[in-house]
Structures are given as structure tokens and as C-alpha cells.
Amino acid sequence: MEDHTAVALSRKGDTEAFRVLVERYGPVLQGTAYLTTKDAAIAEELTQDALLSAWRGIGGFLEDRPIKPWLVRIVVNRVLEHQRRSKLPTMPLDDAPELRSPDRVAEEVEARDAVTRGLALLDEDHRQVLMLRYFAELTTQEVAESLGCPEGTVKSRLHRATAELRAIIGE
Amino acid sequence: MTQSNSYDNTERAIAAYFGGVAGEAPISPGFWPRLRARLAVTGEPGPTVSEKLATLWQRLTARPLVAATAAGVVALALVSAITLPSLLDGDSGWKLASFAASPDEDAVSGSAGPRGPAGAPGDSATTLSSDSLSVGIRLNDGQDVVNVTSGGEFALDFALENETNERTSASPTTTDSPLPSPTTGQTALETSGRAIISTSSLAIEVDSVPSAIDQLRTIANSAGGFIETLSTTGGADPDRGNAIVRVPGSNSLTTLQRVKELGTVIGESVGSNDVTEQVIDLKARLRSEEAKETSFLELLGRANSVSDLLSIERELSRVRTEIERLTGQLSFIEQRVDLATIHVNFGQPDNLAAEPPSASLAMDTRDVDDAVTQLKAMVLQAGGEVDSTSISLNNGVLQAFVAVRVLPATFDDTLFRAAQLGDVTAKEVRQPGATSDLPESDEATARITVTLNQSESTRNWWVWAGAPGAALAVILLLAGTYRIGRARNRA
Numbered sequence: 261m262e263d264h265t266a267v268a269l270s271r272k273g274d275t276e277a278f279r280v281l282v283e284r285y286g287p288v289l290q291g292t293a294y295l296t297t298k299d300a301a302i303a304e305e306l307t308q309d310a311l312l313s314a315w316r317g318i319g320g321f322l323e324d325r326p327i328k329p330w331l332v333r334i335v336v337n338r339v340l341e342h343q344r345r346s347k348l349p350t351m352p353l354d355d356a357p358e359l360r361s362p363d364r365v366a367e368e369v370e371a372r373d374a375v376t377r378g379l380a381l382l383d384e385d386h387r388q389v390l391m392l393r394y395f396a397e398l399t400t401q402e403v404a405e406s407l408g409c410p411e412g413t414v415k416s417r418l419h420r421a422t423a424e425l426r427a428i429i430g431e
Numbered sequence: 432m433t434q435s436n437s438y439d440n441t442e443r444a445i446a447a448y449f450g451g452v453a454g455e456a457p458i459s460p461g462f463w464p465r466l467r468a469r470l471a472v473t474g475e476p477g478p479t480v481s482e483k484l485a486t487l488w489q490r491l492t493a494r495p496l497v498a499a500t501a502a503g504v505v506a507l508a509l510v511s512a513i514t515l516p517s518l519l520d521g522d523s524g525w526k527l528a529s530f531a532a533s534p535d536e537d538a539v540s541g542s543a544g545p546r547g548p549a550g551a552p553g554d555s556a557t558t559l560s561s562d563s564l565s566v567g568i569r570l571n572d573g574q575d576v577v578n579v580t581s582g583g584e585f586a587l588d589f590a591l592e593n594e595t596n597e598r599t600s601a602s603p604t605t606t607d608s609p610l611p612s613p614t615t616g617q618t619a620l621e622t623s624g625r626a627i628i629s630t631s632s633l634a635i636e637v638d639s640v641p642s643a644i645d646q647l648r649t650i651a652n653s654a655g656g657f658i659e660t661l662s663t664t665g666g667a668d669p670d671r672g673n674a675i676v677r678v679p680g681s682n683s684l685t686t687l688q689r690v691k692e693l694g695t696v697i698g699e700s701v702g703s704n705d706v707t708e709q710v711i712d713l714k715a716r717l718r719s720e721e722a723k724e725t726s727f728l729e730l731l732g733r734a735n736s737v738s739d740l741l742s743i744e745r746e747l748s749r750v751r752t753e754i755e756r757l758t759g760q761l762s763f764i765e766q767r768v769d770l771a772t773i774h775v776n777f778g779q780p781d782n783l784a785a786e787p788p789s790a791s792l793a794m795d796t797r798d799v800d801d802a803v804t805q806l807k808a809m810v811l812q813a814g815g816e817v818d819s820t821s822i823s824l825n826n827g828v829l830q831a832f833v834a835v836r837v838l839p840a841t842f843d844d845t846l847f848r849a850a851q852l853g854d855v856t857a858k859e860v861r862q863p864g865a866t867s868d869l870p871e872s873d874e875a876t877a878r879i880t881v882t883l884n885q886s887e888s889t890r891n892w893w894v895w896a897g898a899p900g901a902a903l904a905v906i907l908l909l910a911g912t913y914r915i916g917r918a919r920n921r922a
Binding site for chain 1: 438440441442445447449453454463466470471475
């Protein structure tokens with residue numbers, strides 16, 4: 261089922277059509293939430309909340325627009341709202357290696373360590389842009405829409421972040 | 432993951448890293464059932480935009496009273512948004528009130544002498560006696576009160592640097608200056624930092640033109656001024672002479688009085704032109720061009736290629752030409768403001784009599800085209816002729832220039848009616864004595880030149896167009912805020 265068909269059916273209250281969307285984009289949405297919160301339970305809760313909001317508001321969504329950026333945006337907003345409410349500082353990504361399973365660590369250990377180190381040096385803003393661009397695979401324009409900032413800002417952050425990482429990895 | 436094909440190594444590494452980390456929290460098997468249960472509690476998705484509009488329409492039609500009240504409020508908001516700017520603009524009836532409250536506003540021309548019955552409401556604010564200098568006021572009906580000079584001296588205190596507060600408060604130089612001299616009962620124009628060019632004309636019958644010219648030179652020199660141009664006709668023993676005398680503004684009325692004593696005065700006029708806005712505009716443009724010059728000079732220092740260098744220099748030379756032009760215009764006006772101009776027309780008794788009256792008028796009007804049509808019709812009806820008409824659009828402002836000739840007998844009437852076509856901003860009349868003394872003439876010899884400028888309120892059409900839009904935006908904003916608030920409360 262194409263996205264727009266699923267959206268059209270969902271608008272009429274078809275939960276099975278909505279399920280197609282949930283299964284298609286759920287992993288990206290929850291991954292995005294997890295990458296920021298670093299807590300699987302909270303990430304799932306926030307993703308559920310975001311999808312519920314999406315269900316309620318899908319009537320106002322224009323069918324011919326891509327659905328993924330819209331969903332990512334809702335998740336990002338939920339995550340930001342959650343962070344504001346809980347006032348918990350974001351856990352830096354350099355803590356991540358400890359959470360990873362040993363077999364994954366084995367893969368490209370060199371490169372990933374370099375990326376991890378590099379990402380640890382970046383600002384939260386820059387990490388977020390990288391995440392939306394390379395994990396959620398949004399275009400720069402969609403990233404800008406998701407974060408509610410100008411596309412130029414997204415581009416410059418992306419450029420700076422990748423340049424810094426490239427320098428670190430290249431060492 | 433089609434995009435990842437075009438990634439470079441770094442980007443791939445970043446994507447792989449994020450993918451790896453996110454993989455630690457996969458979607459659990461219970462995710463969908465839990466979500467479906469929550470969806471079931473929530474019910475159907477919210478209505479679409481068109482459904483919302485339909486519901487709103489239904490609600491409105493179901494409660495006509497509420498709908499009518501809402502429509503009334505919106506209409507009221509629109510009407511006030513449209514009318515307020517024009518009321519604040521100071522059109523028609525409102526201008527007089529503001530004038531009476533602040534007498535120095537709109538003081539555009541200076542003249543002295545007994546004020547005729549035309550004395551306007553509001554001139555009490557200037558508290559001037561009948562034999563001293565009075566302040567000419569731009570009246571609501573578009574007429575300037577310009578009366579005949581009878582002795583006195585007026586000092587033009589013009590503070591060019593005082594640009595920002597020129598409308599709201601008088602500059603220190605104006606208020607503190609030693610204006611009136613009690614012995615002669617002289618007073619001065621309250622110019623409140625405005626730049627005013629004053630021009631007077633005199634036609635004098637003298638017994639000997641050469642001796643009158645000699646005396647004129649002495650008068651001009653003693654007043655600290657000079658004769659700018661001088662021309663005579665009639666060979667070695669001229670019977671007619673024209674001179675333009677420039678004297679410092681503060682001495683212009685005494686000079687005028689002394690020149691009048693040279694012979695019999697046949698005609699005279701005193702006029703003034705408020706050029707404050709022009710000066711402010713020129714200065715602003717000059718500053719902006721100077722700023723441009725500075726930045727171009729900076730750029731010039733940083734230019735890397737010859738083509739950059741050439742294009743910057745080309746721009747620089749254009750900017751410098753503009754600066755020179757503006758400086759020239761400004762100094763021309765400043766000179767005109769500092770030095771009052773007196774046109775003197777000497778003649779021996781026979782040569783002056785037949786001079787027909789002439790006038791020039793400058794007006795602001797809402798509809799320039801319409802005013803031009805009316806003016807032409809008026810002149811043709813009175814047996815006059817239209818010499819030239821030119822209409823130009825400059826910086827989005829429509830301007831028309833019309834030169835007409837009318838029968839000397841209808842001169843006064845035509846002038847009066849022409850002045851009704853808009854708000855008179857400048858007026859100059861040259862009249863050799865009373866028109867009734869003129870020999871009856873069937874030829875249209877009395878010249879009137881009229882400059883019509885589109886008035887501010889019409890120029891700012893976007894205020895009119897923008898006001899309803901702004902009102903609508905406010906309504907939408909309020910509605911949006913209400914909805915957000917309601918949604919928050921529900922959550």
C-alpha cells in the first residue's frame with residue numbers, strides 16, 4: 261500500500277491502513293526517540309504518544325505531502341517536550357559504546373570509535389541534525405521543517421559537523 | 432536506504448553508527464497492539480480542513496444571532512482599521528484642531544501687515560498685532576493667508592541639524608534666539624527648525640532708473656547682501672531695470688521697506704516655500720550614499736581580481752557622482768534658505784502700467800488627474816488658455832505641472848477656484864496694484880502656473896489595502912490562540 265493511500269484510508273478511521281504506516285516508519289521514529297533519550301522504554305512511550313497525535317491530526321494533514329517528515333517532526337516535538345518537562349540533561353552519545361552489544365562493537369570498530377569520539381565532541385544541535393539527516397534520512401529541507409529552523413542553518417550545521425567528523429576519522 | 436548509496440565514507444560511518452545505536456531499541460512485538468488499543472479509545476481521527484469549515488458554517492447558520500454579532504464585530508474592526516489611518520493622517524477637519532493645539536506646526540509663510548477678514552481660526556495662537564509681522568497659515572480649505580508686508584523684520588532661524596524633532600518641538604536655536612526688537616515692534620517667524628525659502632517681489636515706479644539701481648546697491652550692501660543679477664533696457668539711459676537682491680533672511684523685511692522708499696510701489700508680493708522635507712530627504716540620501724562609498728572603499732581594499740576591482744570602481748564613481756549631485760542640491764537650497772530673495776522691478780511711469788498679474792501655486796491633491804481636468808475646464812470656461820500640461824511619475828508619486836493664461840479680469844477668481852483643488856503648499860502672487868485698475872483687456876495675459884502633487888494619504892494606498900488584511904490576521908491569531916489553549920486544557 262502506497263503512503264498516500266494509507267493516509268487517505270487512515271483519515272476515514274481505517275486502523276489497518278494506519279498500521280501500515282506504523283510498521284513502515286515505526287522503527288525510524290522510535291530510533292530517533294531512542295537516539296536522543298537513550299532509554300528504550302521512554303522512547304517507545306514517546307513514539308506511541310506521537311503516533312496517537314498523528315492519528316488524531318491526520319485529518320489536517322495534506323495527502324499529497326510526504327508523511328515521514330511529518331511523523332518525524334511530531335516525534336522530535338514529543339522528545340523535546342519530554343526533555344523540557346523532565347529537565348533531564350541529554351545523555352551524551354559517547355556513553356553509547358557501553359550499551360552496545362559485543363558483536364556490533366566488533367564491526368568496524370576503528371571507524372565507529374572515531375565516529376563516537378567525533379560525535380561526542382559535537383554540540384547537541386549538530387548531533388540532532390546529523391541524526392535526522394543520516395538516520396531518519398530526511399532531506400535538509402525536511403530536517404529544517406522538523407526542527408523549525410531555516411534550511412540554511414541546517415545546511416551550515418551539517419557542513420560543519422561532517423567536516424569535523426571527517427577530520428577526526430581521517431586522522 | 433537509497434540515499435546511503437550516495438554517501439561518502441564519513442557519512443556512511445555516521446549512518447552506520449546511528450543505525451547501530453538505534454538497533455538497540457527495536458520495535459517491541461507489543462507496540463502495535465498497545466497503540467491500536469489507544470487508537471480505539473481515541474476514536475476516529477479528527478475532521479479534515481473542509482469538514483471543519485463545514486461544521487463552522489453549520490454552527491453559524493444554526494445561531495444567526497451569534498453569527499450576525501460576529502460579522503458585526505469583524506465589520507467594525509475592518510471599518511476602524513480603514514478609517515483610523517485617514518483620520519490620524521490629518522485630513523480635512525482634523526488638521527485645524529491639531530494646528531490650534533500647536534501653533535508652530537505648518538507655519539509655512541511669513542507676511543506682515545493688517546490681517547484682512549480672511550484671518551483664520553487658529554491665528555490667535557500666533558498672537559500678533561495688526562502692524563507687525565504675522566505668520567501665514569495653511570488653512571483647511573487649502574488657502575494660504577498671505578498678507579501685504581508693512582515694515583518689520585523677520586528672522587529665519589533655521590537649524591539644519593535639527594532634523595528629528597522638526598515637527599514636534601522647536602529647536603533650541605529657534606526658541607532662544609533674540610527675535611523681537613521691542614522698539615520697532617518686530618517679531619519673527621516661528622520656524623521651529625523648518626527650512627523656509629522666502630521670496631518677495633516689488634514693482635516700483637521711479638523717476639530715474641540708474642539712480643534707483645545705485646541706491647539699491649547701497650541698500651543691499653548695508654544689509655549684508657548683494658545684487659545677484661541686474662538687467663536694464665533702454666540703452667545708456669535705461670527706462671526699465673530688473674534686479675534680484677539677496678539679503679540675509681533676518682534683514683529681508685527692512686531691506687524690502689527701504690527699497691520701497693525708492694519710488695512709488697505699484698505691486699508687491701511676499702511668498703515663501705517650506706523645503707524642510709526636501710532638505711531632510713536630501714540629507715538622508717546623502718548619508719546613505721556616503722555610507723555606500725565607505726563600504727565600497729572597504730571592498731576595494733579586499734578585491735582579489737581585476738574584474739572585481741573594475742566593477743567596484745565603477746560603482747564607486749557612480750556613488751561619488753551622486754554624492755556631488757546631492758551636495759550641490761543641498762548647498763543650493765541652504766543658500767536659498769540663508770539668503771532671502773527680493774525681485775525688484777524698476778520702471779519709469781509709462782513702462783510699468785501694463786504688467787499683467789501672475790501667480791504660481793503648488794498644491795497637494797488626492798487625485799492629480801482629476802484636478803488637472805478640473806483646472807483645464809475652469810480656465811477654458813473663463814476664456815483662458817492652457818499653455819502646457821505635463822504629468823510625471825517620480826518615485827511612485829504623481830506630479831502635474833500646468834501653465835495657463837487667463838483674462839486679467841478673471842485672474843483673482845480663477846486663482847481662488849484653482850486653490851480649492853487641493854491643499855495649497857506654496858503660493859506666490861505678483862500683482863501690479865489692484866486688478867480693477869488695469870485697463871480692460873480681451874487677451875489672456877495673466878499667467879498662472881500650478882504644480883499638483885499627489886498627497887501623502889493617497890500615496891500610502893497600502894495602508895488602506897493592508898488594514899483589512901491586518902484585521903483578519905489579528906482575528907486568525909486570536910482564534911489560533913484560543914484553539915491552542917483549548918487543546919492544552921484538554922491534554
